[in-house]
Amino acid sequence: MDYFLELFLGGLTRGSIYALIALGYTMVYGIIGLINFAHGEIYMIGAFTALIVISVLTLMGMNTLAILVIAGVIAVIYSSAYGYTVEKIAYKPLRNAPRLSAxxxxxxxxxxxxxxVLLAQTSDFLPFPCLIPDFEFMEPYAHIIGSTEIVILITTAVVMVLLTIMIKFTKIGKAMRATSQDKTMAMLVGINVNRVISVTFIVGSATAAIGGVLIASHVGMINFYVGFIAGIKAFVAAVLGGIGSIPGAVLGSFILGWTESFATGYVSSDYEDVFAFLFLVLILIFRPAGILGRSEKYKI
Amino acid sequence: MKRYFGKVFVAAIVLVFAVSMMPGAGLAADTIKLGVAGAHSGDLASYGIPSVKAAELVVKDVNAKGGILGKKVVLLVEDDVCKPEVATSTATKLLSQGVDVVMGHICSGATKAALGIYKAENIICMAPSATNPALTQSGDYPNFYRTIASDDAQARLEVDYALDVLKAKKIAVLHDKGDYGKGLAEFAKSFIEQDPRAEVVLYEGVTPGAVDYSAVVQKIRRSKADAVIFGGYHPEASKIIMQMRKKRMKTVFISDDGVKDDTFIKVAGKYAEGVYATGPRDTSSNPLAIAAIEAHKKAYGADPGAFFLNAYAATQALLNAIEKAGSTDYDAVSKALKTEYVETPLGKIKFDNKGDATGIGFSIYQVQNGKYVELK
Incomplete structure (x- = not known):
């Protein structure tokens, strides 16, 4: 039973790691129907920015908590700027082009x-300091779950709740929902669609940056390629949960995390990915739009 | 007179074209082309770059002394990013440039992919770091040589150390599913199974690049292993060791020369302490090795990286064999490699019939105070 609990918590951590990245994928897809493959790279840039800030602040001798907060904030701002710029340069000119072009x-x-990043920084793996100290009250459970993992879990939950509130109850959230339902109609009733899309990218990139800082702190190392691998898995999670749906992305991530964790624990880690993708195929056979996805009917 | 002039003109143009169309043939006559292939960028560049520098230093020396057989040696450096699918086009590119011999590739998987292409063209390929046993033992690649001992030698040493010195009884064997890591892990597993003193309690491949290895780590804990033997490279090794130590596990960690790299210590930091890794035998007392390292420091202002001396020895062995053979002819050079000893930073070496260098071996190293220390 202990072993089951350990695997369960391991899967939960893994799932929340995927979820932090999957949220950005699903938001962008929900609004403009684009799979933003650069999202994993925004996450990686967030982690790199944080690492640079941390190195500078550590030299200045600040305390760890202050460093974590400042590095997190700067990473969020920087990544958001990247997300915003990427959208303006790479996607906006293709807004009315076929989907494949975007x-x-x-x-x-x-x-x-x-x-x-490879050219501007380095191709080596860089050590990323563990910013979250070991909580004392956690010590008896340290062999099951670490304090960084707890922080990641809580952050994922908070980010998901905040995003849901934003989309359900704020003015910009309403505009987002309108844009996602019908872009042309939204424009006709006076919604600034370009601004809504920009905000979506900024929010999505901000969550990716938070993920970047926390996950890098958990894994302990980064290089230019981390965003790609994590991004692919997070994308799978988003599809599993129903791409376009925010609770779906989180649910999909947890299911993917658990599948991988239990497959490793009870079968073999050789087949970790096999089980993860087998599960994806099964779910897509029975629910083609994902677990919480709405299937849209296109009129011809 | 006018018509005669026209004919000369046309002939001259044809001649110019003919010459310009075969620059390779024109150059090949007065240079020896040494291909250097390996991972020069990407994740594993830290294994490949030192081999390029080694080749540069050896070739600079040789050319300063007038070259080989009166010809200058030129380097053709090509990157394969350590990927088999890239390595085939790297090999093809070297061949199209008229390469005579190749020093490389770095990773076993990439080397294997490239070897078939070299074999078809009778090009000798000598790797400084590709340790997959099958490369020489299968007999499929008579054109292949290496200046490093194969993985089964490393696995043998790891298992002997775990059983004889550390007295481990339950051993978990992990690998990264790659040619190199899995090959090594399979040898380690079979060596342990042949020995009644210990048993393999876990044998698994982990997914390289994953964000989290906690499930595997929990599995190691449940298996109650005294020691983990890991076959693979440092990025996965450092993630696994960090998660093991963060989960308060004190299990001994033994790995291979893919982990015996300073990047591992830099990334894993304090968690790297006490980790064992096998690596090429220490050659710091060999005067040729000292000279080679000094030359590197003088030329590049830093200590050389992994496999630098193996690559240095490989370059010397190849050039020496060409000199002794008197040409770059495949059969003559092969014979020279197998019969003529050459003094290198790794000691006095020649090659056996399978292509493995004689007199090259491994030692066990341990991370102590942020440095790999050779255990005698």
């Missing part, structure tokens, strides 16, 4: 950002 543009942007 998708190719997204893949191009992803490769560009990876190689830009």
């Amino acid at each position: 998708l190719i543009s997204a893949i191009g942007m992803s490769l560009f950002l990876q190689n830009y």
Whole structure:
């Protein structure tokens, strides 16, 4: 039973890691129907920004909590700026082009950002300091779950709740929902669609940056390629939960995390990915739009 | 007179075209082309770059002394990013540039992919770091040589150390599912199974690049292993060791020369302390090795990286064999590699019939105070 609990918590942590990245995928898809492949790179840039800020602040001798907060805030601002710019450069000019063009543009942007960081920074793995101290009250449970993992879990929950509130109850959230339902109609009733899309990208990139800082702190290392691998898994999670749905992304991430964790624990880690994708295929057979996704009917 | 002039003119133009169309043939006559292939960018660049620098230093020396057989040696450096699918085009590119011999590739998977292409063209390929046993033992690649011992030698040493010195009884064997890591892990597993003193309690491959290894780590804990033997490279090793130590596990961690890299210590920091890794035997007392390292410091202002001396020895062995053979002919050079000893930073070496260097081996290292220390 202990073993089951350990695997359960391990899967939960893994799931919340995926969820922090999957939220951005699903938001952008929900609004403009674009799979933003550059999202994983925004996450990676968030982690790199944080690392640079941390190195500078550590030299100045600040305390860890202050460093964590400042690095987090700067990473969020910086990544949001990247997200905003990427949208303006790579997606906005293609707003009325076929969907495939924007998708190719997204893949191009992803490769560009990876190689830009590779050239501007380094190809080596860099150590990322563990910013979250070991909580004392956690010590008896340290062999099951660490304090960083707890922080990631809580952050994921908070971010998900905040996003849901924003979309359900604020003016910009209403505008987002309107844009997602019908872009042309939203424009006709006076919604500034371009601004709504920009805000979506900024919010999505901000969550990715928070994810970048926390996950890098958990894993303990980063390089230019981390965004790609994590991004692919998070994308799968978003599809599993029903891409476009925010609770769906979180649910999908947890299911993916648990599947992987239990497959490793009870079968073999050799088949970790096999089980993860088998599960995806099964769910998509029975619910093609994902667990919480709405299937849309297109009129021809 | 006018018509005669026209003919000369046309002939001259044809000649110019003919010459310009075969620059390779024109150059090949007075240079020896040494291909250097390996991971020069990407995740594993830290293994590949030192080999390029080693080749540069050896070739600079050789050319300063007038070259080989009166010809200058030129380097053709090509990147394969350590990926098999890239390595095939790297090999093809080297061949199209008229390469005579190749020093490389770095990773076993990439080397294997490229070898078939070299074999078809009778090009000798000598790797400084590709340790997959099958490369030499299968007999499929008579054109392949290496200046590093194969993985089964490393696995043997790891298992002997775990059983004889550390007295481990339950051992978990992990790998990263790659050619190199899995090959090594399979050897370690079979060596442990042949020995009645210990048993393999867990044998698993982990997914490289995953964000989290906590499930595998919990599985190791449940298996109650005294020691973990990991086959693979440092990015996965450092993630696994960090998660093990953060989960308060004190299990001994033994790995291979893919982990015996300073990047591992830099990334894993305090969690790296006490980790064992096998690596090429320490050659710091060999005067040729000292000279090679000094030359590197002088030329690049830093200590050389992983496999620098292996690459240095490989370059020397290849050039020496060409000199002894008197040409770059495949059969003559192969014979020279197998019969003529050469003095290198790794000691006095020649190659056996399978292509493994004689007189090259491994030692066990341990991380102590942020440094790999050789255990005698």
